[in-house]
Amino acid sequence: MLNNLMQNPSALPQTITGEASELRMATFRLARRLRAQRAVDTMSDGQFAVLAALRHHGPHTLGELAERERVTAPSMNRTVNCLEEEGRLTRTVDDKDRRKVNIALTDEGRAIVEETTRRRDAWLEDALSALTAKERDVLRDAAAIMRKVADR
Amino acid sequence: MLNNLMQNPSALPQTITGEASELRMATFRLARRLRAQRAVDTMSDGQFAVLAALRHHGPHTLGELAERERVTAPSMNRTVNCLEEEGRLTRTVDDKDRRKVNIALTDEGRAIVEETTRRRDAWLEDALSALTAKERDVLRDAAAIMRKVADR
DNA sequence: TATTGTTATACTCTATAACTATA
DNA sequence: TATAGTTATAGAGTATAACAATA
Secondary structure, eight states: HHHHHOTTTTTTHHHHHHHHHHHHOOOHHHHHHHHHHOOOOOOHHHHHHHHHHHHHHHOOOOHHHHHHOOHHHHHHHHHHHHHHHHTTTTEOOSSOOOOEEEEOOOOHHEEEEEHHHHHHHHHHHHHHHOOOOOHHHHHHHHHHHHHHHHHH | OHHHHHOTHHHHHHHHHHHHHHHHHHHHHEEEHOOOOOOOOTHHHHHHHHHHHHHHOOOHHHHHHHHHHOOOOHHHHHHHHHHHHSSSSSEOOSSSSSTTHHHHHHHHHHHHHHHHHHHHHHHHHHHHTOOOOHHHHHHHHHHHHHHHHHHO
16 A cells, blocks of 8 residues: 555545545435424524524523524524524523623423434434444444544 | 344344434534535525536426425526526527426536535545544445435 | 624525416 | 416525614
8 A cells, every 4th residue: 555655646645535525425415314304394404503502502692602603693683583482492681791691492492403303313213224233333433433524 | 132132122223323313413514514615605505506416417497406406496596597697507498398498507607516526525535634544444435325325 | 992782774595476488 | 278487576594784782
């Protein structure tokens, strides 16, 4: 292998190029199928992302939510207004700094996140159960590596 | 393993449940990072998806594009209008059925798809090059399995 | 005076309903 | 009469600029 590389410096990059394309396409395709599984069909991805952030990272101020989801504060304000009207989260003024609002999930909001998560995992579990034990091992190892790649 | 299953029928499903969650989160996270790499920052995901469909599956009628992207015909019409005005695709009336329009990429449209693809793969290649050969093998095998799961 | 959130306004993308042209 | 596409119109999500409340 090292020898091959010295004779042809592009051998490794070429292999990685093809592998990257395959992984990119497979990732997009699987993400698309998973995203289609949701508890509330009428909710946008942006709205669901807010509920999921609150579920996994606890209460946020408006500014924190906007930064996490990479939208402007007015835009996040509108999304939060919709979710508040629908009873999926609550706004309360912060006691220590009364400029801030603390945004937290209601039980209903939490239930929506958990039900969507459950449906996505159920769909995927069903698919995994049709694979061989060896194939599942590969995917288990791959998941850890993919997270490392995505979070770097 | 079989013995274990017979003594405890939930052993396999529990393993798959955790594995499914890990794979779901890793897939979403990697897809998000990949999607952020694009050639034209002002183009929406919906617009890019149309160009990519034309690039990979050739010319489409308006109805075919709408069905493939799961939007309504008026909605697709508007997206196609924008892309046509920007010179990224062409509309031509079908010779055999003059109700239909054939929509095809221009050279500029094709270049945008290819440049975005190139950027995403370059980002991913860079990440893969930091992994061990064994880790890349796992991802290569996983990509094939993920496609099988997504396409079933 | 700076920071946090909100309101005003406008543009894009989505939808449904109505319309035009062609088969 | 049915089908393919388009136009009319409205609702949701995004943005920037201006404003209000608090630190």
